[in-house]
Amino acid sequence: MDKNYLKMGPHDVGGEESLPIDTTDNNMTHWEKYANALRIVVSSKRIITLDELRYHTEALGDQYFEIGYFERNCLSLHNICIQKGIYDMELFQKIKSKKISEFDVPIVDLPDVATINHIHDGKPHLHNVSDFQEDESGDGPPDYYFDTLAIAQIFIDQGLITNDDIALKIEQFDNVFPNRGKAVVAKAWHDNLFKEELIKDAKKAISDIGIELETFADIICMPQTDTVHHIVVCTLCSCYPRTLLGMPPSWYKSRSYRSRVVHEPREVLAEFGTIVPESKEIKVHDSNADMRYLILPPRPSNTEDLSEQELSKLVERDYLVGVRLPK
Amino acid sequence: MDSKFKINDEVIVDSRSSTGHCRTPAYIRGKKGIIERICGRFPNPEEIALCKKDPKIVTLYRCRFKQMDVWDNYSGKDSDTIELEIYEHWLNDA
Numbered sequence: 001m002d003k004n005y006l007k008m009g010p011h012d013v014g015g016e017e018s019l020p021i022d023t024t025d026n027n028m029t030h031w032e033k034y035a036n037a038l039r040i041v042v043s044s045k046r047i048i049t050l051d052e053l054r055y056h057t058e059a060l061g062d063q064y065f066e067i068g069y070f071e072r073n074c075l076s077l078h079n080i081c082i083q084k085g086i087y088d089m090e091l092f093q094k095i096k097s098k099k100i101s102e103f104d105v106p107i108v109d110l111p112d113v114a115t116i117n118h119i120h121d122g123k124p125h126l127h128n129v130s131d132f133q134e135d136e137s138g139d140g141p142p143d144y145y146f147d148t149l150a151i152a153q154i155f156i157d158q159g160l161i162t163n164d165d166i167a168l169k170i171e172q173f174d175n176v177f178p179n180r181g182k183a184v185v186a187k188a189w190h191d192n193l194f195k196e197e198l199i200k201d202a203k204k205a206i207s208d209i210g211i212e213l214e215t216f217a218d219i220i221c222m223p224q225t226d227t228v229h230h231i232v233v234c235t236l237c238s239c240y241p242r243t244l245l246g247m248p249p250s251w252y253k254s255r256s257y258r259s260r261v262v263h264e265p266r267e268v269l270a271e272f273g274t275i276v277p278e279s280k281e282i283k284v285h286d287s288n289a290d291m292r293y294l295i296l297p298p299r300p301s302n303t304e305d306l307s308e309q310e311l312s313k314l315v316e317r318d319y320l321v322g323v324r325l326p327k
Numbered sequence: 328m329d330s331k332f333k334i335n336d337e338v339i340v341d342s343r344s345s346t347g348h349c350r351t352p353a354y355i356r357g358k359k360g361i362i363e364r365i366c367g368r369f370p371n372p373e374e375i376a377l378c379k380k381d382p383k384i385v386t387l388y389r390c391r392f393k394q395m396d397v398w399d400n401y402s403g404k405d406s407d408t409i410e411l412e413i414y415e416h417w418l419n420d421a
Contacts (some may be wrong), residue, residue, distance in 0.1 A: 286409065
């Protein structure tokens with residue numbers, strides 16, 4: 001590997017040596033979903049553009065990999081707002097304190113069971129420890145969630161966005177977007193004509209079946225074949241066809257995946273349990289600008305009798321990024 | 328405006344350094360490939376990031392590179408390729 005090139009910044013990781021990939025996908029917490037939804041609402045309404053957000057995330061320097069993905073996205077949004085004068089620190093702190101106080105619930109000492117002895121139906125009634133449970137346990141939300149809530153509240157107060165905008169995005173990311181890609185692939189498995197249209201012009205083919213993607217980007221569909229294995233990465237950030245597949249899995253956003261796929265795709269694929277024979281070409285797609293990618297996996301064997309609906313249940317997200325193949 | 332390059336043209340990604348936001352990863356700068364397709368014309372992200380009014384509209388290409396030409400000691404196969412999207416102002420004639 002050429003070690004002499006100059007990286008643009010902490011985000012420009014393509015080609016780095018890095019650690020093995022944690023291929024499990026961690027489910028998102030509510031605050032991660034909220035932070036993601038706010039970012040998408042703000043950028044889709046063009047209040048702040050995606051490229052501005054990326055620029056300010058890249059400018060975090062050493063902090064970039066020291067804090068988590070959603071935290072750094074929140075911090076860059078905040079920095080832009082301050083720089084552009086959308087709000088000042090005084091207003092921000094005031095709203096944030098208010099948001100924190102809404103989470104303040106009085107801590108009530110649980111009763112000592114040994115001292116409780118009261119009468120039920122005329123008989124002494126003893127209690128067990130298990131009768132008294134905390135409603136919640138574990139840590140509360142991270143500090144950046146309050147930052148996110150404060151930023152959202154200021155945008156709402158300024159009439160730029162609404163609570164419903166954020167709620168809708170959370171709902172779409174949970175229940176709408178992830179199903180679209182699966183439906184599209186099931187249709188392509190079932191309908192050869194649609195498959196051809198999809199490969200020719202994916203965004204149009206998807207629109208023609210009534211799915212209007214809320215995105216400025218174009219979609220390119222690459223079919224897996226007997227001779228070529230396709231795999232997608234974004235080495236600069238986490239570009240992903242979100243309105244077609246939902247949120248990218250945690251490994252897709254990881255430094256390891258982003259660094260390594262471009263220069264050792266076979267090794268990375270093996271970590272996902274995908275062994276690509278030497279006879280096959282591996283084609284890596286760095287989703288680094290305005291295109292988004294959908295990998296079309298081969299239809300699983302012995303599924304000739306299945307309906308489109310039944311086929312859609314066999315489509316897994318990992319196939320559509322190219323890290324795994326159906327059996 | 329016509330695109331400067333057409334499909335299968337040989338190109339070299341400019342090896343200059345950049346400041347600010349840019350979508351040309353360092354690892355591909357100075358590397359030689361071919362035009363895979365013309366994606367269309369898009370506002371220059373380098374200018375959008377700086378909130379410039381009326382950012383320049385530039386042609387975006389998908390470029391194909393042989394992995395052997397991108398990495399010293401690439402461990403995979405000769406036929407392995409990598410494809411990226413590169414804006415016209417980052418491409419030179421090979």
